[in-house]
Amino acid sequence: MTSVEEPARPAGRIRDAARTKAEILDVATQEFSRAGFAGARVDEIAARTRTTKRMIYYYFGGKEQLFTAVLERAYSVIRMAEQELDVEHLDPVAAIRRLAELTFDHHEAHPDFIRLVSIENIHEAEHIAASEELGTIGSPALEVIRRILETGRKSGLFTADVDAVDLHAMISSFCFFRVSNRHTFGALFGRDLVAPDQREHYRTMLGDMVIAYLTADRTQD
Amino acid sequence: MTSVEEPARPAGRIRDAARTKAEILDVATQEFSRAGFAGARVDEIAARTRTTKRMIYYYFGGKEQLFTAVLERAYSVIRMAEQELDVEHLDPVAAIRRLAELTFDHHEAHPDFIRLVSIENIHEAEHIAASEELGTIGSPALEVIRRILETGRKSGLFTADVDAVDLHAMISSFCFFRVSNRHTFGALFGRDLVAPDQREHYRTMLGDMVIAYLTADRTQD
């Protein structure tokens, strides 16, 4: 099996810095996500790559920096997805719902990312703070939300007095919790929040919640 | 300083199994919450108690069981708080808002609990699964929500078709995320979700969100 893996390259090392780095990052993402920062084993990461532990230190410097690199790549994925957001041609209500659904989909599709963020929060975001790349850039989604909110408020559709960051927090909290806390929630309440047949239910629930909040009739209160 | 700690007990060990156990649990809660399961150090926990590592193994059996005991006690605190819920004399809208606010307050007041739950989710709730105490009992809050929802729906106030578990998830997600993800959220978006002067803002936002969702005019959709 091991010899079939690669296409007829019987002997000798192949040198490919980019591939080696990427492979280390792939495996490290899995291992950190599986066991947390302290629980992850550098030896285990190395063993699961085609290279050795030496290369981890050669390319990344240490366990701490490797985790930072893993985080940086994970965040870059969501940032790229957000840059593809194309919802501003929709009316504000539909645009926000679509945005919420895309956030929902992205969280569901990337449970490893959710776990890494949970782990980073246990460590009080110290790796983000230490990273030049992560500290500076914001979220493309935030700008999109800002513009939709403005349009919706001008047209009188949106009555709520929220800013983009808080609305982003509201949407993220539901999407994040559903994935991050699925195990304890499932164990305690006997309900699987990520069961495939409940997916549409929760996706709709999220959209309904956000739209209801934004368009609620405040004259009643 | 060390001699002033205890009231005039100059020499000899004082034996108090209950106090020793409780002290170990207190320190272990802090240490696990600070560093995660793998990151927590049994020696460190022992050093910060008035007893020795030996006692951890004597009373709890090992690191794994100690963490389970810490979790069990942390969950028992929230369960006790939920048993004191007294909102059913209010009208359904006020009752749900009050319940949401109490959940909000409890999460804010117990960041260690939030961290422990995050950590337990990284470990896929394996300790909850292994615990007889935690696996069986549900949440008292759930029964309260169930009854309020029924009253609200009968009276026509609540139009949303949610059950108690999903509403609980919605409320918890906002409260939990605000505390659990405050570090990454703060680092990435420059906003402190637990800033004291924003407390009322987010508390109100949560209530507004839940009520808007429950009472939204569905004939418009």
Place this chain on the structure above:
DNA sequence: TCACTAATGTACGAACTAGTACGTTAGCTA
């Protein structure tokens, strides 16, 4: 008051783990 047990303390070890010193080689370029 004597003996017995629950509770406690000390000292230690086996296994693990992050990190490194040192040696090797593929592949490019002059």
Place this chain on the structure above:
DNA sequence: TAGCTAACGTACTAGTTCGTACATTAGTGA
């Protein structure tokens, strides 16, 4: 094609960490 360097591998170590064997004592009941 010779030589140079980035890329890679091996073997090892110093320090840590969970867990335990063994010794001791406080308090209680006969």
